[in-house]
Structures are given as structure tokens and as C-alpha cells.
Amino acid sequence: MAEALTGNHAGGISDAAAVERTLAGEREAYRVLVERHSAYVYRVAYRMTGNSHDAEEVVQEAFLRAYQKLRQFAGNANFGTWVYRIAANYAIDRLRQKKNEESRREVSTRKPESDTEADPLSQIRDRAPNPERLAGSAQLATKMQQALQALTPAERTAIVMRHWDGCGIDEIAEVLKSNNSATKNTVFRAVQKLRQALKPFAESRGAARAVAES
């Protein structure tokens, strides 16, 4: 969580003072915290949910929940880190809820399928363009976005927290409500699935590199 999450600011009041004043009933003081940390929480939420609409909802809900729980906020902690965790918790709940709803819908409308067909990653592979067509970062980004969407909510949360935000395994475990060993496995599974999904692209790049080097 490297980005601008420091509690003190050259301009305006510090996070700690804003928290204290909010708790004292000064609602405008909370505005300082919202304006200061919204963009960062948005980026995290976007990576977890994969779209702006859901990300914006996660941001709003995270700040509403943080306001309600503000008395539980430990003074020695960092407000940015704290609201980040609330956002991550809410995002994972939301992802799980959506996934359950989708599975219910699919079960009611779909004919029985074989295991291979039901695997979202294999579906992505099936829908994927040929390796020749996969060139350039735009396609790679789309492919990666699809691969991320195909991960389970826990895998997605784990890889977002680990890769982009540099969170420790224990921090991720806390959000996933799991233990460290299981969390390490979740991160590994996410990487494995992403590798599988990107294999055609990686192979085509490898082939292109081999051609260029020969």
C-alpha cells in the first residue's frame, strides 16, 4: 500500500485530527478524509470489481461504513489503510454475492454441461482469439481483464491486494477471513489460472521473440 496513505499532510489538517473532529460531531471534517482518499480507494475497487459502476459503489459504501465504525478506528493506525480494508471487505462480499446470483441464474436457464465446458477459464480460452491475433498491449489487457473476471472472488481479491497493493499475506488473510497458509495457496492458484489463460499470448510472444532472435 505504497500510495499516498500517510496520515499527515502539508496542506490542511492531518487524518488523525480529521478523525477526532469528526468524532466530536464536526461532519465537515469527514469530508477531508473522503476527498483525500477516494481516488486511491477507487483504483483498488476498480481492480477488484473490474468496472467503474461497481467500483464507485464500493467507494461510497466503504466511506459510509468507515463513518459508522469510526469509533473503532485505532488512533495509531493509518486511516487510508483502514478504509482500504473496509473497501476490500465490501468488494469481496459483493463479488461473492454477484457470483452466487449468476450461478443461480445459470442453473435455472442452462442445460447440464460437462465439467470442462463449465470451467470459466476454459470458456475464455475457447472464446479467445488465435495467438496470431493476440498482439499488442490492448489485446493483452482485454485478455487479462477476462482472466481476472474468471477468478473466484477470493483469488481476485488476493492477487489485487498482493500484486498492486503489496499487502502482506497476513493482511490478505484478514480480509479473506482465512489463515496464512490457505491465503498463500489462494494467491498461487490465482497466478496459475492467470498463466493458463495467458498461455496462448505468452507462447505467441515467445514465438515472435524466437523469430526476431533468429
Add this chain to the structure above:
Amino acid sequence: MKHTNEEELFAYREGEMKGRETIAAHLRECGECRAELERMEEVFQALNVLPVPDPGEEYGTRVWRQIANRLPERRMNWWAGFFMPRRLMALVAAAALLILAFYVGRKTGPKAGGEETVDASKVRERVLLVAVGEHLGKSEMILMELSNAQPAEAGKSLINISTTQKRAEDLVEENRLYRQTALNGGDNAMASTLDELQRVLLDVANSPAEVTAAQFESIQKRIAAQGILLKVRVVRQELRTQEAGSRPAPAQNDSTAKVRNKA
């Protein structure tokens, strides 16, 4: 030659220390495994190409406008302001002084020659010792209940911890205040124990009201791993000793209404 598997390579990339030397030695020798590690690295590089739309400079203001009307009003009772950390310190100090005057009036009475000698810092310290001791006692109860509970006996898929959670929530703010007081007073050992206690209390307070047996076990393991229960007991015992030491000798004179009224 035995190649490293995907899991080992991932652990190596993640900085895992177990077997690190062996894997590093193998990677130096084996081009195939190096290439495999490189392919894994490409996945992480590919993650970096994912664009995240810039929400714009005014985004924070927009979020505020969207949520401002939904924030519940924080009505402060006339006395609630006293419980803000800074004011509470003043309140404790004021209470200590009042108790001091009352205490002196009741137990020691006026000294010969009419001079009243009071040791404000000692009395104040004693008030704090008693208060922190009580706080640690309540915390110890919560930790013991959680540590000794048998999730299997519940016979249910979910365990309701809402009552304990409420009590932990109530102690969080208090703990924060005492931790700050310890820090201000230069008592780093006490501050450190209260800091660890704070994390456990927050952990319990922020857990769902109903947890699975696995989640409950995870809370128990975290309490056990930090050894916080033992630390709390040790500090509590130390406080009791200190508190007994700071207790003044039995009064020699009868109390005087005069000093008490003055207070």
C-alpha cells in the same frame, strides 16, 4: 536433475525463505527452470498493463456529495465532549485532583500547623493504576472466554459472538486512551501491551456477529500466537503490586468536613 515445480518457483519469487538456497542454485544451473520463472514473471508484467480509468481530480468532492446526505447525524450529548481523548485526559486529571482533595481530607486531615501537604501526582497515578487495572481485568475476561470456548460443543454451523463482540467494542476506545496515556508517560512496555491488546480487541470487534467454527478457531489461534492473555495477566499483576505500594499508610486522624467541603 530434478526441476523446480511451479509452486516452488512461485514461493521463490514471493521471497519465501524455505529451500531458497537450493532453488537459487538450481536456477543458476538450469536454463529450463529460469525460462519457466521468466514466463511466470510475464504474467505479473501483464497485470501492470491493465488500465484503471482516472476518476478525475474532483472525484473526492463527487464522492462526498454522493454520501454526505446519507451520513447519520452524530449527536453529541453535553457530556460526550468530555470523552474525546484529549478532553478525557483533562477529565481524568480533574477527577484525580478532586479525589486527591477528598482523600486527603478524609484520611490524613490537616497537618500540624495547619499546612496541607498533598502529592497530586501519586494520587493521580493511583487513580490511573486502578482504572487501567479494571480495564485489563475486563479485557482478560474476554480473552479467556474466547480462548476457552469449545466451538465443537456449540453443535451449530455458526457461532454467535455478538455479546463478546459488543464488550470488545466498548473496550476499544478505552484501550486507545490508556495506550496514549502510557505513551505520554514514557511507559513503553505498557503501551506495547495495550497496542497488542488493541489489535485483538479490534479483531474481535470487527469480526462478523456469527462466525464459522474455522473463523472462531482462527481468532483463538491469533490470541494464542500473540500470547496476549499472558501479557495482560503479567501487566495486571504488576499494576496490582504498584497500586498496593502507592496506597498511603492508614489514617491517623479523623476526616475533616472542612477539607472535603473545600474540595
